[in-house]
Amino acid sequence: MLPAVLFLVAFMFYPLAYTFYLSVFDVNAANFIRGGAPFIGLQNYGEFLSSPGFFPSLVITLIFTLGSLLFQHTIGFAFAAFFNRGFPLSGFLRAIMLVVWVLPAVVSASLWRWIYSGSYGLLNAFLGFLGIHTEEAWLTNPNLALIAVIVANVWVGIPFHMLLLYAGLQGIPSSLYEAASIDGAGPWQKFRSITIPMMRPVILTTLLLGFVHTFKAFDIIYVMTSGGPASATNVLSIAVYQLSFNYFRLGDGAAAANILLAIPLFLSIVYLWLRRREESSL
Amino acid sequence: MSVAPAPRVHRTRRKWHLTAIGIVLVGLFIFPLYWMITTSVKTPDELFASPPTWVPTHLDLDNYAITVFGNAQMMRSLGNSVLISVGTTVLTLLLATPAAYAMARLRLRWTGLLLLPFLVAQLLPAINVALPMFALFSQFGLVNTYQGVILADTVNALPFAVIVLRPFYLGIPRELEEAASVDGATRFQAFFRIVLPLVRPGLVTVGVFAFVMTWGSSCSASPWRPSRSSSRSP
Structure with missing residues:
Protein backbone atom coordinates (compact mmCIF):
# COMPACT_ATOMS: atom_id res chain seq x y z
CA MET A 1 0.00 0.00 0.00
CA LEU A 2 2.94 2.30 0.57
CA PRO A 3 3.71 2.73 -3.14
CA ALA A 4 0.26 4.29 -3.59
CA VAL A 5 1.05 6.95 -1.01
CA LEU A 6 4.46 7.67 -2.47
CA PHE A 7 2.95 7.91 -5.91
CA LEU A 8 0.34 10.38 -4.67
CA VAL A 9 2.81 12.59 -2.89
CA ALA A 10 5.00 12.71 -5.96
CA PHE A 11 2.02 13.31 -8.18
CA MET A 12 0.93 16.34 -6.22
CA PHE A 13 4.23 17.81 -5.26
CA TYR A 14 5.85 17.50 -8.58
CA PRO A 15 3.67 20.34 -9.94
CA LEU A 16 4.70 22.51 -7.01
CA ALA A 17 8.36 21.83 -7.56
CA TYR A 18 7.86 22.43 -11.25
CA THR A 19 6.24 25.82 -10.54
CA PHE A 20 9.30 26.77 -8.56
CA TYR A 21 11.53 25.50 -11.36
CA LEU A 22 9.62 27.52 -13.95
CA SER A 23 9.70 30.58 -11.76
CA VAL A 24 13.48 30.94 -11.89
CA PHE A 25 13.68 30.78 -15.69
CA ASP A 26 12.70 33.35 -18.27
CA VAL A 27 10.06 31.12 -19.87
CA ASN A 28 7.86 32.45 -22.65
CA ALA A 29 5.86 31.11 -25.58
CA ALA A 30 8.89 30.87 -27.86
CA ASN A 31 11.30 28.92 -25.68
CA PHE A 32 8.72 26.95 -23.70
CA ILE A 33 8.28 23.97 -26.02
CA ARG A 34 11.73 24.22 -27.54
CA GLY A 35 13.42 24.41 -24.15
CA GLY A 36 16.51 26.42 -23.31
CA ALA A 37 14.93 29.28 -21.41
CA PRO A 38 17.68 31.25 -19.69
CA PHE A 39 18.11 30.91 -15.92
CA ILE A 40 17.46 34.25 -14.27
CA GLY A 41 17.27 33.42 -10.58
CA LEU A 42 14.73 35.37 -8.61
CA GLN A 43 14.29 38.07 -11.25
CA ASN A 44 10.71 36.96 -12.06
CA TYR A 45 9.74 37.47 -8.43
CA GLY A 46 11.33 40.90 -8.34
CA GLU A 47 9.63 41.89 -11.57
CA PHE A 48 6.23 40.78 -10.38
CA LEU A 49 6.54 42.36 -6.95
CA SER A 50 7.69 45.68 -8.38
CA SER A 51 5.27 45.69 -11.34
CA PRO A 52 2.71 48.51 -11.17
CA GLY A 53 -0.13 45.98 -11.10
CA PHE A 54 1.02 44.00 -8.08
CA PHE A 55 0.24 46.31 -5.20
CA PRO A 56 -3.29 47.29 -6.35
CA SER A 57 -3.94 43.62 -7.03
CA LEU A 58 -2.84 42.65 -3.52
CA VAL A 59 -5.01 45.37 -2.01
CA ILE A 60 -8.02 44.24 -4.06
CA THR A 61 -7.42 40.63 -3.00
CA LEU A 62 -7.28 41.66 0.66
CA ILE A 63 -10.41 43.83 0.42
CA PHE A 64 -12.20 40.99 -1.33
CA THR A 65 -11.05 38.41 1.22
CA LEU A 66 -11.55 40.39 4.41
CA GLY A 67 -14.81 41.97 3.24
CA SER A 68 -16.20 38.58 2.27
CA LEU A 69 -15.07 36.97 5.51
CA LEU A 70 -16.48 39.68 7.76
CA PHE A 71 -19.98 39.41 6.36
CA GLN A 72 -19.94 35.66 5.71
CA HIS A 73 -18.91 35.09 9.29
CA THR A 74 -21.25 37.48 11.09
CA ILE A 75 -24.27 36.51 9.00
CA GLY A 76 -23.29 32.84 9.20
CA PHE A 77 -23.00 33.17 12.99
CA ALA A 78 -26.41 34.82 13.22
CA PHE A 79 -27.95 31.98 11.20
CA ALA A 80 -26.13 29.37 13.29
CA ALA A 81 -27.31 30.95 16.56
CA PHE A 82 -30.83 31.14 15.20
CA PHE A 83 -30.86 27.49 14.12
CA ASN A 84 -29.30 26.49 17.42
CA ARG A 85 -32.49 27.45 19.22
CA GLY A 86 -33.96 24.30 17.77
CA PHE A 87 -37.42 24.62 16.26
CA PRO A 88 -39.58 22.45 14.03
CA LEU A 89 -38.19 22.12 10.48
CA SER A 90 -34.86 23.74 11.38
CA GLY A 91 -32.93 20.75 10.02
CA PHE A 92 -34.81 20.96 6.75
CA LEU A 93 -34.19 24.71 6.43
CA ARG A 94 -30.50 24.25 7.11
CA ALA A 95 -30.30 21.61 4.40
CA ILE A 96 -31.89 24.03 1.93
CA MET A 97 -29.28 26.66 2.71
CA LEU A 98 -26.51 24.20 1.95
CA VAL A 99 -27.77 23.94 -1.63
CA VAL A 100 -26.24 27.36 -2.23
CA TRP A 101 -22.89 26.09 -1.00
CA VAL A 102 -22.73 23.06 -3.29
CA LEU A 103 -23.77 25.05 -6.35
CA PRO A 104 -20.94 24.95 -8.91
CA ALA A 105 -19.08 28.27 -8.88
CA VAL A 106 -19.80 28.80 -12.55
CA VAL A 107 -23.52 28.56 -11.89
CA SER A 108 -23.60 30.91 -8.92
CA ALA A 109 -21.35 33.38 -10.71
CA SER A 110 -23.53 33.40 -13.84
CA LEU A 111 -26.56 33.80 -11.64
CA TRP A 112 -25.14 36.87 -9.95
CA ARG A 113 -23.85 38.30 -13.17
CA TRP A 114 -27.33 38.32 -14.31
CA ILE A 115 -28.83 39.69 -11.10
CA TYR A 116 -26.51 42.67 -11.59
CA SER A 117 -27.21 43.22 -15.27
CA GLY A 118 -28.39 46.67 -16.29
CA SER A 119 -31.71 46.66 -18.06
CA TYR A 120 -33.24 43.35 -17.00
CA GLY A 121 -31.31 42.48 -13.84
CA LEU A 122 -33.07 41.34 -10.70
CA LEU A 123 -31.36 43.93 -8.51
CA ASN A 124 -32.53 46.87 -10.60
CA ALA A 125 -36.00 45.37 -10.77
CA PHE A 126 -36.03 45.13 -7.00
CA LEU A 127 -34.81 48.73 -6.63
CA GLY A 128 -37.52 49.79 -9.09
CA PHE A 129 -40.02 47.99 -6.90
CA LEU A 130 -38.84 50.19 -4.02
CA GLY A 131 -39.26 53.27 -6.20
CA ILE A 132 -35.61 53.76 -7.20
CA HIS A 133 -35.41 53.55 -10.99
CA THR A 134 -31.95 52.84 -12.32
CA GLU A 135 -30.33 51.15 -15.29
CA GLU A 136 -27.01 50.77 -13.52
CA ALA A 137 -24.94 47.88 -14.89
CA TRP A 138 -23.30 47.01 -11.60
CA LEU A 139 -20.47 44.88 -12.86
CA THR A 140 -19.24 47.29 -15.52
CA ASN A 141 -18.93 50.22 -13.15
CA PRO A 142 -15.38 50.27 -11.76
CA ASN A 143 -16.60 51.84 -8.52
CA LEU A 144 -19.22 49.20 -7.84
CA ALA A 145 -17.85 46.00 -9.36
CA LEU A 146 -15.71 44.96 -6.40
CA ILE A 147 -18.54 45.48 -3.91
CA ALA A 148 -20.90 43.60 -6.20
CA VAL A 149 -18.51 40.65 -6.44
CA ILE A 150 -18.04 40.63 -2.66
CA VAL A 151 -21.80 40.54 -2.08
CA ALA A 152 -22.09 37.56 -4.43
CA ASN A 153 -19.24 35.80 -2.68
CA VAL A 154 -20.74 36.49 0.76
CA TRP A 155 -23.91 34.81 -0.41
CA VAL A 156 -22.01 31.75 -1.55
CA GLY A 157 -19.96 31.54 1.67
CA ILE A 158 -22.63 32.01 4.35
CA PRO A 159 -23.75 28.34 4.46
CA PHE A 160 -20.18 27.13 5.00
CA HIS A 161 -19.68 29.40 8.02
CA MET A 162 -23.15 28.60 9.28
CA LEU A 163 -22.47 24.86 9.08
CA LEU A 164 -19.20 24.92 11.04
CA LEU A 165 -20.40 27.45 13.63
CA TYR A 166 -23.65 25.57 14.16
CA ALA A 167 -21.68 22.38 14.87
CA GLY A 168 -19.61 24.37 17.37
CA LEU A 169 -22.65 25.84 19.11
CA GLN A 170 -24.19 22.39 19.43
CA GLY A 171 -21.12 21.32 21.36
CA ILE A 172 -21.57 23.85 24.18
CA PRO A 173 -23.20 22.11 27.14
CA SER A 174 -26.50 23.77 28.02
CA SER A 175 -25.72 23.37 31.71
CA LEU A 176 -23.31 26.31 31.35
CA TYR A 177 -26.15 28.58 30.27
CA GLU A 178 -28.42 27.25 32.99
CA ALA A 179 -25.78 27.95 35.62
CA ALA A 180 -25.33 31.45 34.24
CA SER A 181 -29.09 32.09 34.34
CA ILE A 182 -29.17 31.07 37.99
CA ASP A 183 -26.39 33.56 38.64
CA GLY A 184 -28.54 36.20 36.95
CA ALA A 185 -26.64 36.67 33.70
CA GLY A 186 -28.47 38.38 30.83
CA PRO A 187 -28.40 37.21 27.19
CA TRP A 188 -25.55 39.56 26.24
CA GLN A 189 -23.46 38.49 29.22
CA LYS A 190 -24.05 34.83 28.41
CA PHE A 191 -23.03 35.44 24.82
CA ARG A 192 -19.87 37.28 25.82
CA SER A 193 -18.73 35.08 28.68
CA ILE A 194 -19.86 31.65 27.52
CA THR A 195 -20.51 31.52 23.79
CA ILE A 196 -17.49 33.48 22.58
CA PRO A 197 -14.84 31.79 24.78
CA MET A 198 -16.27 28.33 24.12
CA MET A 199 -16.44 29.00 20.39
CA ARG A 200 -12.95 30.46 20.04
CA PRO A 201 -11.30 27.40 18.46
CA VAL A 202 -14.20 26.90 16.05
CA ILE A 203 -14.26 30.60 15.12
CA LEU A 204 -10.52 30.62 14.45
CA THR A 205 -10.64 27.46 12.36
CA THR A 206 -13.59 28.71 10.34
CA LEU A 207 -11.91 32.05 9.72
CA LEU A 208 -8.67 30.41 8.65
CA LEU A 209 -10.39 28.01 6.26
CA GLY A 210 -12.52 30.85 4.95
CA PHE A 211 -9.47 33.03 4.44
CA VAL A 212 -7.55 30.38 2.56
CA HIS A 213 -10.48 29.57 0.30
CA THR A 214 -11.37 33.20 -0.36
CA PHE A 215 -7.83 34.37 -0.91
CA LYS A 216 -7.38 31.96 -3.78
CA ALA A 217 -10.91 32.40 -5.18
CA PHE A 218 -10.82 32.37 -8.93
CA ASP A 219 -13.88 30.93 -10.67
CA ILE A 220 -16.48 33.25 -9.25
CA ILE A 221 -14.59 36.44 -10.08
CA TYR A 222 -13.38 35.16 -13.41
CA VAL A 223 -16.89 34.36 -14.54
CA MET A 224 -18.42 37.57 -13.20
CA THR A 225 -15.89 40.16 -14.35
CA SER A 226 -12.67 38.44 -15.56
CA GLY A 227 -10.87 40.96 -13.35
CA GLY A 228 -12.39 44.01 -14.97
CA PRO A 229 -13.68 46.66 -15.41
CA ALA A 230 -10.39 48.54 -15.55
CA SER A 231 -8.77 45.97 -13.21
CA ALA A 232 -11.26 46.87 -10.46
CA THR A 233 -11.65 43.22 -9.46
CA ASN A 234 -8.26 41.96 -10.61
CA VAL A 235 -7.36 39.74 -7.66
CA LEU A 236 -4.01 37.93 -7.54
CA SER A 237 -5.30 34.61 -8.82
CA ILE A 238 -6.63 36.33 -11.93
CA ALA A 239 -3.39 38.23 -12.38
CA VAL A 240 -1.54 34.90 -12.34
CA TYR A 241 -3.94 33.42 -14.86
CA GLN A 242 -3.55 36.37 -17.21
CA LEU A 243 0.24 36.35 -16.99
CA SER A 244 0.40 32.65 -17.70
CA PHE A 245 -2.33 31.98 -20.19
CA ASN A 246 -3.11 35.34 -21.82
CA TYR A 247 0.43 36.68 -22.15
CA PHE A 248 2.03 33.23 -21.96
CA ARG A 249 4.80 34.52 -19.70
CA LEU A 250 5.01 31.24 -17.81
CA GLY A 251 8.09 32.16 -15.77
CA ASP A 252 6.48 35.34 -14.45
CA GLY A 253 3.21 33.49 -13.92
CA ALA A 254 4.92 30.78 -11.89
CA ALA A 255 6.65 33.35 -9.68
CA ALA A 256 3.33 35.15 -9.13
CA ALA A 257 1.63 31.84 -8.34
CA ASN A 258 4.19 31.13 -5.65
CA ILE A 259 3.60 34.55 -4.11
CA LEU A 260 -0.13 33.86 -4.16
CA LEU A 261 0.52 30.57 -2.35
CA ALA A 262 2.94 32.04 0.19
CA ILE A 263 0.42 34.27 1.96
CA PRO A 264 -2.17 31.66 3.04
CA LEU A 265 0.62 29.20 3.77
CA PHE A 266 2.25 31.70 6.10
CA LEU A 267 -1.07 32.33 7.86
CA SER A 268 -1.70 28.61 8.31
CA ILE A 269 1.71 28.16 9.89
CA VAL A 270 1.05 31.05 12.28
CA TYR A 271 -2.30 29.49 13.12
CA LEU A 272 -0.81 26.05 13.82
CA TRP A 273 1.91 27.62 15.93
CA LEU A 274 -0.64 29.64 17.94
CA ARG A 275 -2.74 26.56 18.52
CA ARG A 276 0.17 24.51 19.66
CA ARG A 277 1.21 27.22 22.11
CA GLU A 278 -2.33 27.54 23.40
CA GLU A 279 -2.65 23.78 23.92
CA SER A 280 0.65 23.51 25.75
CA SER A 281 -0.23 26.43 28.01
CA LEU A 282 -3.42 24.70 29.16
CA MET B 1 -28.23 37.77 20.46
CA LEU B 61 -39.89 24.42 -21.37
CA ASP B 62 -38.44 25.58 -24.70
CA ASN B 63 -35.25 26.74 -23.02
CA TYR B 64 -34.55 23.19 -21.98
CA ALA B 65 -35.95 21.52 -25.07
CA ILE B 66 -34.20 23.73 -27.63
CA THR B 67 -31.16 25.23 -25.95
CA VAL B 68 -30.09 22.20 -24.00
CA PHE B 69 -31.42 19.01 -25.47
CA GLY B 70 -31.83 20.23 -29.03
CA ASN B 71 -28.41 21.86 -29.19
CA ALA B 72 -25.59 19.63 -30.37
CA GLN B 73 -22.91 21.85 -28.87
CA MET B 74 -24.62 21.93 -25.51
CA MET B 75 -25.22 18.20 -25.50
CA ARG B 76 -21.58 17.69 -26.32
CA SER B 77 -20.59 19.89 -23.38
CA LEU B 78 -22.93 17.97 -21.15
CA GLY B 79 -21.44 14.71 -22.40
CA ASN B 80 -17.94 16.06 -21.75
CA SER B 81 -18.90 17.00 -18.22
CA VAL B 82 -20.33 13.56 -17.55
CA LEU B 83 -17.34 11.77 -19.04
CA ILE B 84 -14.82 13.90 -17.16
CA SER B 85 -16.69 13.76 -13.87
CA VAL B 86 -17.17 10.01 -14.02
CA GLY B 87 -13.56 9.47 -15.11
CA THR B 88 -12.27 11.64 -12.28
CA THR B 89 -14.49 9.93 -9.73
CA VAL B 90 -13.30 6.47 -10.78
CA LEU B 91 -9.63 7.47 -10.83
CA THR B 92 -9.91 9.26 -7.47
CA LEU B 93 -11.51 6.21 -5.88
CA LEU B 94 -8.90 3.88 -7.37
CA LEU B 95 -6.08 5.98 -5.96
CA ALA B 96 -7.64 7.09 -2.69
CA THR B 97 -8.88 3.68 -1.55
CA PRO B 98 -5.45 2.06 -1.07
CA ALA B 99 -3.76 5.32 -0.09
CA ALA B 100 -6.19 6.08 2.71
CA TYR B 101 -5.92 2.47 3.88
CA ALA B 102 -2.16 2.69 4.05
CA MET B 103 -2.38 5.93 5.96
CA ALA B 104 -4.82 4.46 8.43
CA ARG B 105 -2.62 1.43 9.11
CA LEU B 106 0.87 2.96 9.17
CA ARG B 107 2.63 3.68 12.41
CA LEU B 108 1.65 6.91 14.11
CA ARG B 109 4.91 8.78 13.64
CA TRP B 110 4.71 8.46 9.88
CA THR B 111 1.06 9.27 9.37
CA GLY B 112 1.48 12.78 10.74
CA LEU B 113 4.23 13.40 8.25
CA LEU B 114 2.29 11.89 5.37
CA LEU B 115 -0.95 13.60 6.20
CA LEU B 116 0.62 17.02 6.05
CA PRO B 117 1.11 17.11 2.27
CA PHE B 118 -2.55 16.25 1.81
CA LEU B 119 -3.58 19.08 4.08
CA VAL B 120 -1.24 21.51 2.33
CA ALA B 121 -2.64 20.39 -1.01
CA GLN B 122 -6.02 21.64 0.19
CA LEU B 123 -4.54 25.12 0.45
CA LEU B 124 -3.16 25.18 -3.06
CA PRO B 125 -4.79 27.75 -5.29
CA ALA B 126 -6.18 25.91 -8.31
CA ILE B 127 -4.13 28.19 -10.48
CA ASN B 128 -0.90 26.99 -8.85
CA VAL B 129 -1.67 23.51 -10.05
CA ALA B 130 -3.11 24.56 -13.40
CA LEU B 131 0.01 26.36 -14.50
CA PRO B 132 2.61 23.59 -14.09
CA MET B 133 0.04 21.06 -15.29
CA PHE B 134 -0.41 23.03 -18.46
CA ALA B 135 3.34 23.14 -18.93
CA LEU B 136 3.68 19.41 -18.35
CA PHE B 137 0.70 18.42 -20.42
CA SER B 138 1.82 20.39 -23.41
CA GLN B 139 5.05 18.42 -23.37
CA PHE B 140 3.21 15.09 -23.25
CA GLY B 141 0.53 16.12 -25.75
CA LEU B 142 -2.23 15.96 -23.16
CA VAL B 143 -3.56 19.48 -23.65
CA ASN B 144 -7.12 19.38 -25.00
CA THR B 145 -7.61 15.72 -24.20
CA TYR B 146 -10.01 14.02 -21.84
CA GLN B 147 -7.17 12.20 -20.13
CA GLY B 148 -5.51 15.53 -19.37
CA VAL B 149 -8.59 17.07 -17.80
CA ILE B 150 -9.32 13.93 -15.81
CA LEU B 151 -5.77 13.87 -14.45
CA ALA B 152 -5.95 17.55 -13.53
CA ASP B 153 -9.30 17.21 -11.79
CA THR B 154 -8.11 14.12 -9.94
CA VAL B 155 -5.28 16.15 -8.45
CA ASN B 156 -7.97 18.48 -7.13
CA ALA B 157 -10.21 15.82 -5.69
CA LEU B 158 -7.63 13.37 -4.36
CA PRO B 159 -6.30 15.08 -1.20
CA PHE B 160 -9.80 15.69 0.02
CA ALA B 161 -10.80 12.12 -0.75
CA VAL B 162 -7.89 10.67 1.22
CA ILE B 163 -8.55 12.90 4.23
CA VAL B 164 -12.24 12.02 4.31
CA LEU B 165 -11.69 8.31 3.72
CA ARG B 166 -8.98 7.72 6.33
CA PRO B 167 -11.24 7.91 9.43
CA PHE B 168 -13.52 5.27 7.90
CA TYR B 169 -10.61 2.82 7.83
CA LEU B 170 -9.56 3.87 11.33
CA GLY B 171 -12.98 2.80 12.53
CA ILE B 172 -12.37 -0.81 11.48
CA PRO B 173 -10.62 -2.83 14.17
CA ARG B 174 -7.32 -4.43 13.17
CA GLU B 175 -8.48 -7.63 14.87
CA LEU B 176 -10.86 -8.29 12.00
CA GLU B 177 -7.99 -8.51 9.55
CA GLU B 178 -5.89 -10.51 11.96
CA ALA B 179 -8.73 -12.99 12.37
CA ALA B 180 -8.90 -13.29 8.58
CA SER B 181 -5.20 -14.02 8.30
CA VAL B 182 -5.46 -16.65 11.01
CA ASP B 183 -8.07 -18.28 8.81
CA GLY B 184 -5.55 -18.34 5.98
CA ALA B 185 -6.51 -15.22 4.01
CA THR B 186 -3.71 -13.19 2.43
CA ARG B 187 -3.45 -9.47 3.15
CA PHE B 188 -5.08 -8.67 -0.16
CA GLN B 189 -7.91 -11.09 0.39
CA ALA B 190 -8.51 -9.62 3.83
CA PHE B 191 -8.56 -6.15 2.33
CA PHE B 192 -10.93 -6.93 -0.52
CA ARG B 193 -13.24 -9.34 1.30
CA ILE B 194 -13.46 -7.74 4.72
CA VAL B 195 -12.20 -4.17 4.87
CA LEU B 196 -13.55 -2.86 1.60
CA PRO B 197 -17.19 -3.89 2.16
CA LEU B 198 -17.05 -2.22 5.57
CA VAL B 199 -15.92 1.16 4.23
CA ARG B 200 -18.56 1.26 1.53
CA PRO B 201 -20.32 4.29 3.11
CA GLY B 202 -17.01 6.15 3.02
CA LEU B 203 -16.42 5.24 -0.60
CA VAL B 204 -19.88 6.48 -1.53
CA THR B 205 -19.30 9.78 0.29
CA VAL B 206 -15.95 10.33 -1.38
CA GLY B 207 -17.29 9.35 -4.77
CA VAL B 208 -20.17 11.80 -4.54
CA PHE B 209 -17.87 14.59 -3.41
CA ALA B 210 -15.36 13.90 -6.16
CA PHE B 211 -18.15 13.95 -8.71
CA VAL B 212 -19.66 17.19 -7.42
CA MET B 213 -16.27 18.91 -7.13
CA THR B 214 -15.36 17.95 -10.68
CA TRP B 215 -18.73 18.83 -12.09
CA GLY B 216 -18.41 22.34 -10.71
CA SER B 217 -14.78 22.91 -11.49
CA SER B 218 -13.79 25.10 -14.36
CA CYS B 219 -10.55 26.75 -13.35
CA SER B 220 -8.36 23.70 -13.29
CA ALA B 221 -9.64 22.75 -16.68
CA SER B 222 -10.32 25.92 -18.59
CA PRO B 223 -6.87 26.19 -20.13
CA TRP B 224 -7.17 22.79 -21.74
CA ARG B 225 -10.76 21.63 -21.60
CA PRO B 226 -11.81 20.06 -24.93
CA SER B 227 -14.90 22.19 -25.12
CA ARG B 228 -16.22 24.42 -22.43
CA SER B 229 -18.69 22.70 -20.19
CA SER B 230 -21.53 24.70 -18.91
CA SER B 231 -24.35 23.42 -16.91
CA ARG B 232 -27.48 25.48 -17.14
CA SER B 233 -29.60 27.47 -19.46
CA PRO B 234 -30.44 30.15 -20.34
Missing part, protein backbone atom coordinates in the same frame (compact mmCIF):
# COMPACT_ATOMS: atom_id res chain seq x y z
CA SER B 2 -28.94 34.93 22.83
CA VAL B 3 -27.99 31.45 21.85
CA ALA B 4 -29.18 29.87 25.07
CA PRO B 5 -31.52 26.97 24.45
CA ALA B 6 -34.94 27.92 25.72
CA PRO B 7 -36.36 25.87 28.60
CA ARG B 8 -38.02 22.68 27.51
CA VAL B 9 -41.43 23.65 28.80
CA HIS B 10 -43.92 24.75 26.10
CA ARG B 11 -41.40 23.62 23.55
CA THR B 12 -43.51 23.05 20.49
CA ARG B 13 -46.11 25.68 21.25
CA ARG B 14 -43.55 28.43 21.64
CA LYS B 15 -41.29 27.52 18.77
CA TRP B 16 -43.47 27.56 15.70
CA HIS B 17 -42.99 31.32 15.44
CA LEU B 18 -39.27 30.63 15.05
CA THR B 19 -40.08 28.27 12.20
CA ALA B 20 -42.03 31.06 10.53
CA ILE B 21 -39.10 33.46 10.88
CA GLY B 22 -36.77 30.74 9.62
CA ILE B 23 -38.86 30.14 6.51
CA VAL B 24 -38.84 33.86 5.70
CA LEU B 25 -35.08 34.20 6.25
CA VAL B 26 -34.14 31.10 4.28
CA GLY B 27 -36.65 32.09 1.61
CA LEU B 28 -34.91 35.43 1.18
CA PHE B 29 -31.55 33.72 1.18
CA ILE B 30 -32.37 31.31 -1.63
CA PHE B 31 -34.45 33.78 -3.61
CA PRO B 32 -31.77 34.10 -6.32
CA LEU B 33 -32.05 30.35 -6.88
CA TYR B 34 -35.80 30.59 -7.17
CA TRP B 35 -35.28 33.32 -9.71
CA MET B 36 -32.88 31.23 -11.74
CA ILE B 37 -35.31 28.33 -11.90
CA THR B 38 -38.37 30.40 -12.74
CA THR B 39 -36.44 32.33 -15.37
CA SER B 40 -35.47 29.11 -17.07
CA VAL B 41 -39.14 28.33 -17.71
CA LYS B 42 -40.24 31.80 -18.80
CA THR B 43 -41.14 32.77 -22.36
CA PRO B 44 -38.75 35.18 -24.13
CA ASP B 45 -41.26 38.03 -23.84
CA GLU B 46 -41.66 37.51 -20.17
CA LEU B 47 -37.93 37.16 -19.66
CA PHE B 48 -37.22 40.74 -20.62
CA ALA B 49 -40.44 42.19 -19.27
CA SER B 50 -39.97 45.35 -17.29
CA PRO B 51 -40.90 45.22 -14.48
CA PRO B 52 -40.14 41.46 -14.32
CA THR B 53 -42.88 39.06 -13.34
CA TRP B 54 -42.29 37.40 -9.97
CA VAL B 55 -44.14 34.23 -10.83
CA PRO B 56 -44.00 32.92 -14.41
CA THR B 57 -47.36 33.16 -16.14
CA HIS B 58 -46.83 30.24 -18.52
CA LEU B 59 -44.63 27.24 -18.09
CA ASP B 60 -42.33 27.30 -21.09
